Amino acid sequence: MERSNRQIIQRYLRHNKKFPHIWCPGCGNGVVLGCLLRAIDRIGWIKDDVVLVSGIGCSSRAPVYVDFNTLHTVHGRALAFATGVKLARPHLHVVTLMGDGDSVGIGGNHFVHACRRNIDMTAVIINNQIYGMTGGQVSPATPQGALSTTTVYGNLDQPFDISRLAEAAGATFVARSTTYHVKELEKVLGQAFRHVGFSVVEVVAGCPTTYGRRNKLGGPVEMMRWQKEKAVSVKKAREMAPEELAGRIVTGVLVDRDAPEYTREYEKIREAARAAQPEPTVEEDKVDRTGAEP
Numbered sequence: 001m002e003r004s005n006r007q008i009i010q011r012y013l014r015h016n017k018k019f020p021h022i023w024c025p026g027c028g029n030g031v032v033l034g035c036l037l038r039a040i041d042r043i044g045w046i047k048d049d050v051v052l053v054s055g056i057g058c059s060s061r062a063p064v065y066v067d068f069n070t071l072h073t074v075h076g077r078a079l080a081f082a083t084g085v086k087l088a089r090p091h092l093h094v095v096t097l098m099g100d101g102d103s104v105g106i107g108g109n110h111f112v113h114a115c116r117r118n119i120d121m122t123a124v125i126i127n128n129q130i131y132g133m134t135g136g137q138v139s140p141a142t143p144q145g146a147l148s149t150t151t152v153y154g155n156l157d158q159p160f161d162i163s164r165l166a167e168a169a170g171a172t173f174v175a176r177s178t179t180y181h182v183k184e185l186e187k188v189l190g191q192a193f194r195h196v197g198f199s200v201v202e203v204v205a206g207c208p209t210t211y212g213r214r215n216k217l218g219g220p221v222e223m224m225r226w227q228k229e230k231a232v233s234v235k236k237a238r239e240m241a242p243e244e245l246a247g248r249i250v251t252g253v254l255v256d257r258d259a260p261e262y263t264r265e266y267e268k269i270r271e272a273a274r275a276a277q278p279e280p281t282v283e284e285d286k287v288d289r290t291g292a293e294p
């Protein structure tokens with residue numbers, strides 16, 4: 001049964017406790033949260049089996065608003081917490097939601113190592129190209145030449161291509177979409193959630209308040225129009241020359257491959273270790289393990 005947006009809101013948000021939300025008018029974060037909830041609803045995950053983990057940032061506030069098991073952790077450390085949860089409770093569906101600064105700035109090291117580990121969880125990265133929550137400092141995803149509070153004469157650094165970084169580090173599923181392409185976003189999120197292994201979904205999103213305004217990109221509508229005009233599907237991109245692709249946003253599923261999944265491999269090692277243990281002697285078996293004083 002497909003639920004209406006109203007039913008999704010009723011079912012998944014902590015409406016009595018956690019509102020109003022902190023996001024600015026025109027922010028892309030609400031769009032991503034809506035797509036994420038619809039994707040989860042569509043694939044039929046039970047709410048109590050879902051764990052939504054975030055670091056700190058505007059987008060990282062999302063877990064505060066939803067009625068899953070949620071962890072609002074430390075800036076840059078969402079994936080480390082999420083890995084712990086998944087290893088302790090492999091049957092849970094673990095999703096992390098991070099900003100570009102959170103995931104590939106302060107959390108960059110956790111990110112590349114999570115990609116190579118192939119643990120079965122999904123990292124959703126909302127790439128608004130700036131540190132939104134702290135007022136617009138440069139991030140590793142800020143375009144060259146762009147203005148921020150810490151690059152007032154233009155950013156010198158080359159930005160990371162987050163999806164390609166994920167691919168190079170070994171992620172077994174990588175997709176990119178935008179907050180304009182809601183249907184596609186919802187679809188690729190569903191595919192990522194179903195994928196067995198580490199999946200990454202990069203969402204190009206607008207931050208009109210701290211990025212758009214400073215870089216004179218117009219309001220939320222113009223920023224969405226930019227996403228629409230710059231986007232090119234992965235299928236079409238394969239037929240385009242590198243010069244034509246410069247400055248375009250390639251969307252769709254970029255990587256989808258199988259590899260051994262970490263928690264399953266870990267379980268095999270545990271079993272092998274258990275099998276290698278010598279059987280306890282009768283005397284050892286009698287040892288009082290309750291901790292009570294003799």
Ligand SMILES: Cc1ncc(C[n+]2csc(CCOP(=O)(O)OP(=O)(O)O)c2C)c(N)n1
Nearest residue numbers: 056057058059075099100101102131132133
């Ligand atoms: C260890 C640590 N360093 C710095 C901060 C300050 N801080 C909070 S949010 C943030 C940046 C958020 O940017 P991003 O991750 O891109 O997310 P957005 O707010 O744009 O969604 C920073 C630097 C912090 N909370 N903790």
